[in-house]
Amino acid sequence: MQANPKPTILIADDNALMRELLASVLREAGIYDVLRAANGIEVIEIYREKRPDIVFLDIQMPDPDGLATLSKIRELNAKAFVVMVSGYSSAENVKTAIDTGAKGFIVKPFSVNRVMGIINKYQAEAS
DSSP: OOOOSSOOEEEEOSOHHHHHHHHHHHHHTTOOOEEEESSHHHHHHHHHHHOOSEEEEESSOSSSOHHHHHHHHHHHOTTOEEEEEESOOOHHHHHHHHHHTOSEEEESSOOHHHHHHHHHHHHHHHO
């Protein structure tokens, strides 16, 4: 599988400001193919239809929450590259996310360096 140099990314967060903040960080990195979802139902629909390369998924999200949504994505694609995003970085949250299949965890507010680290990790795994 060849890594897409400009991957398609799905940002899933119930907070519109957070979605736009992450999208602006990605634009700074030259990534413009960005999809957005406000709840778990939208995430699953978009994932099923578009198969984005990377999903940034908020844990505290409605209908269903991020961890339940992560499980559903993994049912659709066991190799999905999903990164959990949360303002709550408890060890339990991180462990549960990784155990459920997340490829990484970013704490809000996120830094450009941390987001780019995730993009680089995806590209290394996909190449």
